[in-house]
Amino acid sequence: MRKVLLLASLAVFLSFAGCFKRGPELVQTPLSISISTNISLVGIGQSATITAIVYDQNSQGVQWSASPLNFGTLSNSTYDPSTLTATVTYTAPPVAANSSKVTVTANSITNPSISASISFNFSPITISLQNNLVGVPLAPLTTLNPYNRIQLFAAVLNDPSNLGVIYSLSPPNGAGSLTVLDNFTSLYTAPTVSAATTIIVTATSVKDPAVTASQTLAVLPSGAGPNVVMLNVNGGPVPGQVYSNRAFTSILLCNPGSITTCQTIDGILVDTGSYGLRILDSEIPLLNLPRISDPAGNILESCASWPDGSFLWGPVATADFYIGGEAATLQLGGVRSAVIQVISSAAAPVPESCTNGATASDNTPELLGANGILGIGPEPTDCTLSGVNYCDGSTQSTPPNVYYACPNTGCTTQDSPVLVNALQQISNPIPLFSTDNNGVIIQLPAVSDPQASTLGTMTFGIGTESNNSLGSATVLTLDANDYFTTIFNGQLLTNSYVDSGSNGLFFPDSLPPCSVNQEFYCPTSPVTLSATNVGYTQGQSTVNFTVEDADSLLLTFSQDSVFPTFAGPSPNRGACAVPSALCVFDWGLPFFYGRNVYVAIDGETVFNAPASPWLAY
Numbered sequence: 001m002r003k004v005l006l007l008a009s010l011a012v013f014l015s016f017a018g019c020f021k022r023g024p025e026l027v028q029t030p031l032s033i034s035i036s037t038n039i040s041l042v043g044i045g046q047s048a049t050i051t052a053i054v055y056d057q058n059s060q061g062v063q064w065s066a067s068p069l070n071f072g073t074l075s076n077s078t079y080d081p082s083t084l085t086a087t088v089t090y091t092a093p094p095v096a097a098n099s100s101k102v103t104v105t106a107n108s109i110t111n112p113s114i115s116a117s118i119s120f121n122f123s124p125i126t127i128s129l130q131n132n133l134v135g136v137p138l139a140p141l142t143t144l145n146p147y148n149r150i151q152l153f154a155a156v157l158n159d160p161s162n163l164g165v166i167y168s169l170s171p172p173n174g175a176g177s178l179t180v181l182d183n184f185t186s187l188y189t190a191p192t193v194s195a196a197t198t199i200i201v202t203a204t205s206v207k208d209p210a211v212t213a214s215q216t217l218a219v220l221p222s223g224a225g226p227n228v229v230m231l232n233v234n235g236g237p238v239p240g241q242v243y244s245n246r247a248f249t250s251i252l253l254c255n256p257g258s259i260t261t262c263q264t265i266d267g268i269l270v271d272t273g274s275y276g277l278r279i280l281d282s283e284i285p286l287l288n289l290p291r292i293s294d295p296a297g298n299i300l301e302s303c304a305s306w307p308d309g310s311f312l313w314g315p316v317a318t319a320d321f322y323i324g325g326e327a328a329t330l331q332l333g334g335v336r337s338a339v340i341q342v343i344s345s346a347a348a349p350v351p352e353s354c355t356n357g358a359t360a361s362d363n364t365p366e367l368l369g370a371n372g373i374l375g376i377g378p379e380p381t382d383c384t385l386s387g388v389n390y391c392d393g394s395t396q397s398t399p400p401n402v403y404y405a406c407p408n409t410g411c412t413t414q415d416s417p418v419l420v421n422a423l424q425q426i427s428n429p430i431p432l433f434s435t436d437n438n439g440v441i442i443q444l445p446a447v448s449d450p451q452a453s454t455l456g457t458m459t460f461g462i463g464t465e466s467n468n469s470l471g472s473a474t475v476l477t478l479d480a481n482d483y484f485t486t487i488f489n490g491q492l493l494t495n496s497y498v499d500s501g502s503n504g505l506f507f508p509d510s511l512p513p514c515s516v517n518q519e520f521y522c523p524t525s526p527v528t529l530s531a532t533n534v535g536y537t538q539g540q541s542t543v544n545f546t547v548e549d550a551d552s553l554l555l556t557f558s559q560d561s562v563f564p565t566f567a568g569p570s571p572n573r574g575a576c577a578v579p580s581a582l583c584v585f586d587w588g589l590p591f592f593y594g595r596n597v598y599v600a601i602d603g604e605t606v607f608n609a610p611a612s613p614w615l616a617y
Contacts, residue, residue, distance in 0.1 A: 033062065033106055033116035040120045042092045042102065043158035044208045050118060052086040052106040054079075060109040064088045067103045071096070071122075074104070095208045096124050123158040125205045127165060127213035130155055132185055142217050143324055143457070144190040145224040154184045154203040154213065163206035170200040176219070190219045195445075196230065196455040216250075220457065225467055226325020227436040227460040231444065233589070234453040235561035236369055237267025243369045244554070244563050245503035245589040247444070249458060251374065252322035253279070254329070255287055256337045262320075263287055267371040270458060271501030272442070272599050274375030275382040276426035277321065277340040278304060278312055280363065283371045289317040289342060292424050298405035302341040302426055303354035303417075304382070305401070311354055312368075313361045314344040316403070321429050323374075326460050328432035339427045343372075351415045353401040373501070374429075376440050376458075378482050378613035379602050381425040386480045386602060386613070393419040431601055436461025438604035438612070441468055442500060446594030447564045450557040454593075462598055463607045470609055473598055473616040476535035482602075482613055484539075486585035488531040491576040493585040496533065498597060498615050502588030504566035505545060507531075508576055513569055520550035520568040531585065538610060541617070545590070564590050 034053045042048050052062055061079035064086075066072060076089040090104050105117040131142075132153035142150065154165040164183025169175040176191040176199060188201060197219045205211040218230035229249055236243040247270045254262035263286045265279060292300045292315075305311040320329035321338040328338040343363050350361065362368040375382070383391035383402055391399050403420040404411055431437050437460070444456035461468045476484045486496035488507055504520060514522035532542045548565040557563075567590070576583035591597075600612035 033108060033114060035104075035106055035116040035118045037104075037118055037120060041123055042090070042120060043123050043160060044096060044125050044211075045092055045094045046160060047089050047091040048120065050088050050090060050104050050106075052116060054084050054086055054106075054108065056084070056108060056110050058110050059084075062086045062106040063109055063112070065105050065107070066090060067105070068100060071100060071102065092122055095210050096122070099124055125159045125208050125211045126157045127203050127205060127211060128155045129153070129201070129203060129213050129215045142215070143224045143226075143228045143230060144217060144219050146190055146192040146219065146221070148190045148224070150188050150217070151181070152186050152188055152201060152203070152215065156184065156205065159205065159207050161207050165203040165205055168202050168204065170202065175199040188217070190217070193219050193221055196220050196457065198230065198455070218455075224457075225465060227465055228467065229324040229458050231270060231442065231456040231458050232453065233444065233456070233562050235559075236365075237371050238365045238369070241366065241369075242559060242561055243503070244561055245566060246369065246561070247442070247456065247500055247589060247592075248370065249323070249374065251277070251372075253284060253287060253289075254320040254322070255289060256318050256320050256329075258320070261287065262322075265371050267365070269368075269370035269373045269501060270442070271373050271375050271499070272377050272440075272597075273497065273499030273501045274304070274373060275377050275379050275428045276375045277319075277338060277372065277429060278302075278314075278343055278375070278426070279340060279372035280343045280365065280368065281314065281345045282364070284342070287319070289319050289340075291342075292316045292318065292339070294405050294418075296405075298407055300420065300424060301404045301406050301411060302382075303351070303402055303404065304341065305354065305356055305358075309356065309358050310362045310367075311350075311356065311358055312341065312343050312363070312373075313348075313350045313354060314342045314363075316340070316424065316426060317342050321432075323429075324460070326433045326436060328427075328429040336423075336432060338429045338432060339424060341426050343368075348410045349413050351401075351404055351411055351417075352413050353415075353417065354404070356401075376428060376430055376599065378439075378478065378599050378615070380428050380431045381422060382428075383420070383425050384422075384602065385482060386478075388480075389422050389425075391420050391425060392422050428601065430460060431604060433460060436464045436468070437601075438462055438464065438606050439598060439600040441596055441598050442592055443596045444589075444592045444594070447562055449564075450553055450560040451562045452560050454562050456592075462600055463609070470598065470606065470616065473596065474539055474541045475598075475610055475614050475616040476533055476539035476541070477537045477610050477614045479536040484536060484615075485534045486531050486587075487534065488529075488585060491583065493570075493576055493583045495583055496585040496587070498587045498591060498599075498617075500589055500592055500597075502586050504550075504563075504568050504588050505547075505590055506568050506570045506584070506586040506588065508570050508583070511547060511567075511569075514549070514551045516551045517554060520566055521547050522549040522551050523547055524549070526565070533587075535614070539614075539616075543587075543591070562593075564593050566590055 059081035108114040132151040179187040439462040441459040486493040511521040598616040602613040
């Protein structure tokens with residue numbers, strides 16, 4: 001019964017429906033657009049096909065666009081209404097040195113407010129140069145003798161064409177020769193030179209000439225080898241700032257055990273007055289160096305304080321360390337990875353026993369005047385003197401203000417120092433080398449007037465190779481605190497030392513200090529002086545030097561970085577009639593000009609020489 005009535009009612013409704021005039025059909029908006037692509041990563045000149053399924057009853061398709069603008073092209077746009085499918089081809093630019101995220105968007109033609117987008121990473125060609133015979137990244141400054149050869153390999157990524165690279169030299173003349181072995185490999189032969197010379201080898205992508213990679217090679221007249229690296233007194237790594245009398249080098253750091261996760265750091269200050277590598281955290285963004293912690297999970301932090309009141313603060317970490325052909329790394333058979341300090345970039349609380357009244361750490365290149373410090377003084381760690389370790393509890397139960405154990409939340413200003421095992425202390429990397437590990441020789445050319453820059457060398461090992469013999473150098477033995485005595489102007493300066501990290505000669509005298517640069521002397525005319533250095537048990541040498549008006553020189557030669565006549569007052573500005581801890585002659589970098597300065601490391605043996613530590617020149 002219900003069914004019959006329902007059908008009868010429906011028939012009546014349909015009969016009336018034929019009497020209505022049909023109005024215009026309503027326009028339907030697109031329901032949606034779904035989008036996909038065949039790949040998620042495109043390289044230089046590569047193409048990707050993007051597909052959009054367009055749910056639009058009007059079958060109008062889509063309008064395509066790409067972002068960033070003018071970064072590649074869109075072509076071959078199609079639309080099939082029977083399948084509701086729109087396609088387009090995106091082609092990456094043929095030349096592009098910078099990476100970018102590419103976004104392709106499909107906007108409905110019927111209703112442009114409805115769209116769908118898809119993004120994928122654009123990866124340009126990248127090149128890294130390696131020593132093909134060793135299979136590891138090249139050291140920042142690879143040092144060669146005349147006629148030495150090195151086989152360079154360009155590791156090229158994101159180049160599906162596999163066209164490789166073209167090698168070139170700078171300067172184009174007199175820089176040696178390149179022999180092309182294949183699309184990626186070239187054999188470089190060093191030229192004969194009369195003075196230390198830097199040469200740049202550049203690999204340029206054939207597919208994208210905007211992409212290059214360069215390697216600096218240092219060619220020496222003679223005496224080079226894997227244990228020799230270049231030093232550059234060049235004003236430092238901070239653009240727009242010139243630092244006087246600072247010798248810099250370059251190093252290669254890697255995550256422990258890795259030969260691929262590595263980073264070259266230039267602008268490393270070479271310092272014979274400290275121990276171990278201290279690197280700014282801001283300069284190693286590609287690395288994830290493991291921090292050292294105690295059994296409770298506290299992070300070991302290091303404090304390095306300096307006589308001028310500044311300090312460095314940051315965690316202790318391990319890293320594989322390369323410089324020239326030397327390495328402190330398990331990967332190449334070294335004793336162990338180096339223990340270093342990573343100088344924190346963050347402004348965090350620092351124990352007052354570390355800051356000693358200072359307000360901030362030297363944790364930027366501008367404040368430090370370098371990207372890091374390579375301490376190569378006469379001790380194996382930063383907490384030992386003459387075989388005595390003052391931080392491991394073997395000598396004293398109260399630790400010095402050097403190491404702190406901090407939770408992940410950080411230290412507080414009231415935290416106290418802790419004892420640390422010797423293997424966890426920041427290490428002078430030289431004793432970790434497999435050979436050439438007993439000392440270092442620094443050589444800088446003689447200079448008499450200010451100049452923009454100068455090149456020198458740092459040679460590892462003493463008496464371990466044909467290029468690092470002690471020869472006839474005068475050896476000065478050091479006391480239990482690594483000091484010798486300087487006799488100057490009737491004073492016994494018993495706590496004297498040689499320090500390449502100091503930018504002048506600093507000693508007590510009546511010379512007038514400068515009015516502007518008060519750390520230096522400013523005599524009214526050049527003054528020639530003389531001092532005699534006396535070793536603790538043996539060795540004596542007289543040194544003549546000249547002091548000039550530093551204010552005037554810095555004003556006249558504002559863009560120069562080499563000043564052989566800079567000197568200033570030591571902490572004790574008065575006379576040292578009675579020897580004391582303040583009776584210091586700090587023989588800074590001007591002392592190194594024109595000399596070969598040897599530093600023998602405590603605990604290491606140098607053939608036919610006194611027991612270390614000692615220095616010689």
